[in-house]
Amino acid sequence: MNTNQTVPTVAWEGQARSRRVLAVVAVFVLWAVYTGIEALSQAGRLQPALATILEFIPGLFGIGLLLAAGLTTKDCFLRFAPLSRQGLAGLLLLTPLFAPILLSATWVGWRPVNALVLNPLGAISQELFFRCALLPAGLMILPRRPLLAIGLHAVLFGLWHTGPLVTGAPVWGVVAVMLIPALFGLGWGWQTRRDGTVVWATIYHIILQFISAFFTWRN
Numbered sequence: 001m002n003t004n005q006t007v008p009t010v011a012w013e014g015q016a017r018s019r020r021v022l023a024v025v026a027v028f029v030l031w032a033v034y035t036g037i038e039a040l041s042q043a044g045r046l047q048p049a050l051a052t053i054l055e056f057i058p059g060l061f062g063i064g065l066l067l068a069a070g071l072t073t074k075d076c077f078l079r080f081a082p083l084s085r086q087g088l089a090g091l092l093l094l095t096p097l098f099a100p101i102l103l104s105a106t107w108v109g110w111r112p113v114n115a116l117v118l119n120p121l122g123a124i125s126q127e128l129f130f131r132c133a134l135l136p137a138g139l140m141i142l143p144r145r146p147l148l149a150i151g152l153h154a155v156l157f158g159l160w161h162t163g164p165l166v167t168g169a170p171v172w173g174v175v176a177v178m179l180i181p182a183l184f185g186l187g188w189g190w191q192t193r194r195d196g197t198v199v200w201a202t203i204y205h206i207i208l209q210f211i212s213a214f215f216t217w218r219n
Contacts (some may be wrong), residue, residue: 120201158182
């Protein structure tokens with residue numbers, strides 16, 4: 001009798017595990033799709049408004065897959081929670097990293113559509129994918145090594161910034177532009193997991209994107 005009761009349970013656990021594996025694999029495939037969209041956008045082959053809309057798809061789809069596989073919105077950091085003192089300190093420590101980005105840019109002035117619409121939406125789409133889909137996927141495959149999972153997601157966040165590659169920047173420029181976002185990814189990923197919410201990283205990211213709207217990095 002006990003054996004007959006165990007078989008369906010084992011089968012159900014196996015199916016749940018398979019769904020989670022497939023969801024994780026799909027999220028990493030979506031990273032490649034997302035990176036391709038960003039590359040096309042940076043190369044000028046997609047209109048900014050269209051690129052902004054398309055860049056929401058990987059995050060929303062990735063979160064949907066994780067939720068369908070059994071994760072909760074809490075697992076995906078989709079909830080409000082207070083910002084801890086440690087989390088605030090971590091975010092503040094990231095601020096100096098933005099200085100070299102601005103120093104390498106050219107001032108273009110007030111562009112309301114970029115500042116108020118496109119750039120903030122870009123920040124939100126990035127947080128939905130990287131902190132709410134890719135980071136939870138990494139934590140699923142590395143449950144006992146969360147710092148490694150955060151590091152992996154940060155590296156992929158840095159590699160996502162393909163702008164220098166498609167605009168013909170020198171090697172040092174490519175490395176710098178990808179390294180700094182990777183460091184931001186480390187900080188945002190750590191704070192998001194520490195406080196269990198993506199809200200504060202998103203607000204921080206929106207502020208940076210708003211400031212970025214006043215500059216350009218194109219030659």
